Amino acid sequence: MFKKVLIANRGEIACRIIRACKELGIQTVAIYNEIEATARHVKMADEAYMIGVNPLDTYLNAERIVDLALEVGADAIHPGYGFLAENEHFARLCEEKGIVFIGPNWKVIELMGDKARSKEVMKKAGVPTVPGSDGILKDVEEAKAIAKEIGYPVLLKASAGGGGRGIRICRNEEELVRNYENAYNEAVKAFGRGDLLLEKYIENPKHIEFQVLGDKYGNVIHLGERDCSIQRRNQKLVEIAPSLLLTPEQREYYGSLVVKAAKEIGYYSAGTMEFIADERGNLYFIEMNTRIQVEHPVTEMITGIDIVKWQIRIAAGEKLRYAQEDIKFNGFSIECRINAEDPKKNFAPSIGTIERYYVPGGFGIRVEHAASKGYEITAYYDSLIAKLIVWAPLWEVAVERMRAALETYEISGVKTTIPLLINIMKERDFRSGKFTTKYLEEHPEVFDYAEHRDKEDFVAFISAAIASYHGL
Secondary structure, three states: OOEEEEOOOOHHHHHHHHHHHHHOOOEEEEEEHHHHHHOOHHOOOEEHHHHHHHHHHHHHOOHHHHHHHHHHHHOOEOOOOOOOOHHHHHHHHHHHHOEEEEOOOOHHHHOOOOHHHHHHHHHHHHEOOOOOOOOOOOOHHHHHHHHHHHOOOEEEEOOOOOOOOOOOEEEOOOHHHHHHHHHHHHHHHHHHHOOOOEOOOOOOOEEEEEEEEEOOOOOOOEEEEEEEEEEEOEEEEEEEEOOOOHHHHHHHHHHHHHHHHHHHHOOOOOEEEEEOOOOOOOOOEEEEEEOOOOOHHHHHHOOOOOOHHHHHHHHHOOOOOOHHHHHHOOOOEEEEEEEEEEEHOOOOEEOEEEOOOEOOOOOOOEEOOOOOOOOEOOOOOOOOOEEEEEEEEEEEHHHHHHHHHHHHEEOOOOOOOHHHHHHHHHHHHHOOOOOOHOOOOOOOHHHHOOOOOOHHHHHHHHHHHHHHHHHH
């Protein structure tokens, strides 16, 4: 086992990794910049080093991070998610410098990071893929020809994409021609290249993903699926395990395909294969994430397996201690992302200082966070404040537990997604499992909530009103 691990990340995931390392008896090293000198992950780690002033490149400075790991005697680097987590050059640099990258081999990261190549690999492995282009489109004329063959609507998407960027829905040829250049330019700006794919657009889809875990000896298992259909701007807001869509037979069938595909590409570490599902539960592969997922806790809650600790163990050369038949699914788990955003203003980021912070607790409730009173929400990083996770033996109980936990979660000083999430938990279609990736646009009523005003806010409001009156 490693003696010391450097965590090349920040926020809640850095805290999560540090906790896993502590349980394994591993020393931890945190990195930070000038504005995060008092951050929670810095305080939790055994050692912490400021490696930059500019917050935009601190966690993207691959060379400096690897050099620091060597300087402080770290055996390995855990990248978390985002930043350099799926950067094959970073993983390769670690290998070249003799530092273990806690993740898959850089060649697999490179392969699965290319949507065109990964789709080809999955097709060869027998995993269903969405009908469309066999590879990168040559030009808009080829896109028009394929769209005519498979029928509209179609989806243009960046081959190197992620986070919903470089994606356009086209319902006819006119829209396809108009969106082609826009998607290309957005992809170039976001990812450095404008390679585009074209796929059949699945109406009323669900977003289903399978969690896999493999070791360096060819052993691979799946830990079931998650439903991540509740999204805003193609980014997840609520995640559920297991899904309410798949039958046990479908879970076993698609799970076996996922395991087979992971074995064929020599995958080890934790990874997630993402699918789009139609209303009948037919799954079509869209991409693979070669890292820990934000929503991994819901899978941990229903399987009892600590995915982050197994990432570390696998990287250190341990064999999996589980066969597929050992994996049992117990109850339901829901995760809500508590973001510093204003849902009523198209989820605009809310910048400021958290003035009051109270976290819910109790049986079946888990919070992953790095926030506290006085925590600064800046424009430099993702708006995620915390992840609220619940577990219960029955779906209906899990929904009620999440609603109650959200209603006792208190954050003031910035706008958050909490009021919206409470309404989602109360809404009839969500509670009955009748939701797709279009849920928010089809249920505008969940945005109808009163703005919370506590006593101090009210006093400040009245004082300002009186001052304004006297100033007239």
